[in-house]
Amino acid sequence: MRANLSIFSFRRMQVFLLKIFIFLLLLFAVDQIFGTLLEHLHRRASYNLNWTKENWLLNxxxxxxxxxxxxALRHYVPTVISSELGxxxxxAGQNGQYLLYAYALEQLLLEQYTPKIIILDILPSYVIKVENPEEEFERLSSLAPYIDHPEVRQLLTRGQCLGQLKYLLKMFRFNSQVLSILANLREKPSRVDNGYEIIGKSEFYDRNPFLIDVVQDxxxxxxxxxxxxxxxxxxxxRNINVAIVFSPVSEKISRQAQHILYFYSELFxxxxxPFLNFATEDYADKDLFFDIIHMNGVGADLFxxxxxxxxxALIQKKTAIVSCR
Structure with a gap:
């Protein structure tokens, strides 16, 4: 009798495990089907107020x-720069993103094509320890659809097994973007001057100092x-001309920021x-700024x-040196 009960229990367990396996298999299949659909819609999505610029840059x-x-987003006007340089x-500047995002996006770009020039607008806080270092990693979730790129995967998962496993689910890559993807199907593309966000002339707000200004030591x-x-x-x-720029601020920079800028100067x-430092009194006019560290449209055009x-002038000097050799 006990033997029969044991066999019965074992078979029930087998049936239960088989059902779980079939359920997980169906779940995985649904994930792959809908995840592939979302991936297709994401790749086709064009830039507008509801969407970021990665596709535009990469396509x-x-x-x-x-x-x-x-x-960077608010200081560099592509039409002005293009008219000067031909x-x-x-x-590709982005609100709320910093060095890790810039690096990940650069790696995605270089996989697609090789531009002639790459510029990085730098912040003093790009290389300092911050109170919550996880926050910058968490902000990279907008690049989750590009998780198949090794550098993006490394930054998103930080090499952790659990992080890599969850991104095997295709729908997880888009879990924060589903509504945006669907809304994007109804919206027309907004191609405002190759990624530049126009602020126009605005009232100055005495806020938004550099992060390093409130960090001691x-x-x-x-x-x-x-x-x-x-x-x-x-x-x-890749023989790309690369330059680092510190764009203007509305007031004299702090001692802490000056220290980091000197560190940058030595490093570069x-x-x-080339390190182009525009932290001069030439731009110490609040009529050119939206807040302490962001220029308005008038300031952006001037800068x-x-x-x-x-x-x-930098490129011409470099060309002249090369031709003299």
Whole structure:
């Protein structure tokens, strides 16, 4: 009798496990089908107020690509720079994103094509230790659809087994973007000057200092410094002209920021990379700014023209040196 009960229990367990297996198999199949559909819609999505710019950058070819944070987004006017240099220009700056995003996006770009010039608009906080280091990694979730790229995968999962497993589910890659993807099907593309966000002339708000301005005894983050170097060498290895820029601010920068800018200057000189520092009193006019560290449309036009001319002079000098050898 006990033997029969044991056999019966064993068979029930087998049936139960088989049902679980079939359920998981069906779940995986549904995930792959709908995930593939979302992936297709995501790749077709065009840029508008409801969508980011990655597809736009990766699907077209540009001579100059400018990376960075919201400061890059609001300071570089592609039409102005293009008219000065005679090159196609794309502003890949992004609100709320920093060095890790710029590096990941650069790697995606270089897999698609090789631009002539790469510019990184840098922040003093790009290489310092911050109170919540996880936050910058979490913001990379917008790049989850590109998880198949090894550098993007490494940053998103940080090599953790659980992180890699969850991204095997295709729908998980789009879990925060499903509504945006669906809304995007009804919206028309918004191609406002190759990625530049126009603010126009606005009232000045005395807010948004640099993060480093409120950090005491800032320390260099070795991992982020490594990423910054890789951003530069990835371009150099492909013979891309790369330059780092510190764009204008509305007031004199703090002692902490000055210290980091000096560190940058030494680093970039050792890597043979031009560092264009626009932290001068030439732009100490609040009529050119939206807040302490972001220019308005008037300021962006003025700076973009100055940047283009200074960069042009830099390239001409480099060409002259090469031709003399």
């Amino acid at each position: 077209e070819h540009f001579d100059m690509v400018i990376f960075g944070s919201s400061r 090159l196609s220009v794309f502003n 800032a320390e260099i983050d070795s991992f982020k410094l490594h990423i910054l170097k890789k951003f530069i060498t990835s371009a150099q290895e 000189e050792s890597m043979h990379v 973009s023209r100055a940047f283009a001319r200074r960069f042009s």
